[in-house]
Amino acid sequence: MALLTITAFVIFASLLYFWVKHKYAHWEKKGIKSPPVVPFIGHFGRIITFKESIDGFTKRIYEDFPNEPAVGTYRCLTPAVVLRDPELIKQVMIKDFPVFEDRGIRALDDPINDNLFVAEGETWRILRQKLTPIFTSGKLRNMMPLIDKCVGEYLEYVDGLVARGVEHEVRDLSSKYTLEVIGSCAFGVDMDVFNEKENIFRDVGNRIFSPSLLSRFAQFADFLIPGTLNFLHKTKLYNINERTQTFFLNLVNKIVGEREGRPKSRKDFMDLMIELKEQKFVEKREHDKVAKLEMSPELMAAQAVVFYAAGFETSSATMSFLIHELAFHQDIQQRLHDEICAVTEKHGGKLTYDALSEMTYLEMCFDETLRKYPIVGTLIRKALVDYQFPGTKLKIDKGTVVFLPVGGLQSDSQYFENPDVFDPERFSPENKGKIPQCVYMPFGEGPRHCIGMYS
Ligand code: HEM
CATH class of the missing domain: 1.10.630.10 (Cytochrome P450)
Structure with a gap:
């Protein structure tokens, strides 16, 4: 009886081992790099134990694989991909939006x-x-x-x-x-x-x-x-x-x-x-x-x-981050105060919609706040069909969740020099257009961007 129990246990453990091994070979088979996994937990151990947020996770993956356009991860046993390359991100958010219109969080x-x-x-x-x-x-x-x-x-x-x-x-x-x-x-x-x-x-x-x-x-x-x-x-x-x-x-x-x-x-x-x-x-x-x-x-x-x-x-978090930065940068605070006073005065002392639209520096300050402190640091989409990214070897299966690491992109010195410095000038009318598409996405991107975004 004991021998039978041990044999059954060994068979079960072996089957489980090979099944899990097979599950975690998903990205390797596709030629996509992936960090080492913990069995059953995948890469979500720190998230499950509340040591890291999902935003912290995608930012860490983004920074740990500087030369990869995409990184394979496992949400417990389920494969999910973190896209790093803005061209791949553009494909998901804009060009092939119908394939990725769901977030897959229902x-x-x-x-x-x-x-x-x-x-x-x-x-x-x-x-x-x-x-x-x-x-x-x-x-x-x-x-x-x-x-x-x-x-x-x-x-x-x-x-x-x-x-x-x-x-x-x-x-x-x-x-x-x-x-x-x-x-x-x-x-x-x-x-x-x-x-x-x-x-x-x-x-x-x-x-x-x-x-x-x-x-x-x-x-x-x-x-x-x-x-x-x-x-x-x-x-x-x-x-x-x-x-x-x-x-x-x-x-x-x-x-x-x-x-x-x-x-x-x-x-x-x-x-x-x-x-x-x-x-x-x-x-x-x-x-x-x-x-x-x-x-x-x-x-x-x-x-x-x-x-x-x-x-x-x-909205409330963005406002408090801006106030926090203004306390550290009195020069920026003064310039912003001057602009608000001048524009409001021009509009008869009233805070109107038109007055607000003329406050260019205020908008630059908010843009920079959302760059340094993206409130939604990870965007998410799900592939509705098997999908081959054009011109690349990256192919993902139907149902794969795609993470877009906004926090990683927006603090990458490749796109934003001295990313830790709060500098609204990055978003001046002359500079704003120089930021590549799908690198700055505090309100998301494409047809499913934030409906409350002011434009
Ligand atoms: C600073 C303020 C805000 C930020 C940073 C923000 C950011 C975002 C982001 C990143 C998304 C996901 C976009 C994507 O997946 O591409 C989103 C979606 C959304 N936001 Fe906002 N949001 C803000 C304010 C608001 C406000 C004021 C409202 C409404 C009162 C709002 C309503 C929504 C809704 C309904 C969606 C889902 C849109 C959809 O799936 O079609 N947001 N927001």
């Missing part, structure tokens, strides 16, 4: 995952077309008085802190301001964040951006065995998104109720959602084909989540 069959960021295929295409009008210059122009009001409240709050000599974390100040703006411009809600009370929106934000240990564990399990999250969800054992979804569903229903199901003249994000809901189905016409999507409360809530999640942290 782990759950859940209404909350039908949001613009995570949605795939036809659903994404319809949503993108229907939601793009939120960011036309006309709409933004209409929002300026709402933003101006938030600026007024922010300044009053900061003046109060200065008068009382209270120290305050800039990161927190930026969060408060951004929350007030998003609440007002997207949901028509006065967040009243400056009164220091507890804020439910901020709590939800913390939940989205600082997931619990249990949800991190569930995500890790899904990396190791793809489909785990969906299984837990379908069997009702654990739903990673439940509380967030309920919060936004209630919020959307409340706002729709308050507006009596009709768009108000506010023309904010919720008005657009209500307009689309009135049509019941949203459609996208392409040539002779018509695709339809029902605008249910769940689908509206899903968009609300992503507008909040994608807009809040990104």
Whole structure:
């Protein structure tokens, strides 16, 4: 009996060994370099143990393989490729976009995952077309008085802190301001964040951006065995998104109720959602084909989540990084202050859309902030078919996840001299055009770039 058990164990262990070896030979067979792996964990050991972020990982891979156009990695047992060469990146983001239009992060069959960021295929295409009008210059122009009001409240709050000599974390100040703006411009809600009370929106934000240990564990399990999250969800054992979804569903229903199901003249994000809901189905016409999507409360809530999640942290973090750099560079701060004063004065002391558009140096400072501190340091796409990169030996299989290492590219001295130095001049009207395409991508690139990008 003992001999039988040992034999069975040896056979099982040998089979497992050869299976894992075969899995990890994927990139070698394709002639693509890859760092040494840890069995079953692949290259994600530091990520799983929270020692490194995904952005830190792709930046490290980018820096460790300076001569490679692409580096093969393993997300546990699944192959994923990090592209280093901007020409290959251009192929993915722009030239062959239809092959790479999905991000491949839709782990759950859940209404909350039908949001613009995570949605795939036809659903994404319809949503993108229907939601793009939120960011036309006309709409933004209409929002300026709402933003101006938030600026007024922010300044009053900061003046109060200065008068009382209270120290305050800039990161927190930026969060408060951004929350007030998003609440007002997207949901028509006065967040009243400056009164220091507890804020439910901020709590939800913390939940989205600082997931619990249990949800991190569930995500890790899904990396190791793809489909785990969906299984837990379908069997009702654990739903990673439940509380967030309920919060936004209630919020959307409340706002729709308050507006009596009709768009108000506010023309904010919720008005657009209500307009689309009135049509019941949203459609996208392409040539002779018509695709339809029902605008249910769940689908509206899903968009609300992503507008909040994608807009809040990104904007407030960028603002605080800029303020941080300005504190270290008084000359830049002075020049920026002079520009803001001069342009505002020219526009009758008002912060208007046109005034903002004339603040060239402010834009240069934001561009450089996003270069040095890209909030999204890794972009992600998934190959929908087997794909051969033209003119190269690189061929990837259908379903392969492609990582684009924004953080690595934007701190590469090959493209940005003295990358650790904060220098807005890199983005002056004369210099900006010299940056090669697909090297500077803080808002992503191609048809799936950030919908909130100011251009
Ligand atoms: C400094 C501020 C921001 C930064 C740095 C930023 C960055 C990004 C990046 C890198 C992506 C991925 C693009 C890609 O994969 O090619 C993205 C997508 C997205 N962003 Fe932003 N973002 C910012 C502000 C906003 C704001 C204010 C909103 C909305 C209120 C927003 C909404 C979105 C949405 C909905 C997507 C998904 C678009 C799609 O998949 O079609 N972002 N953003």
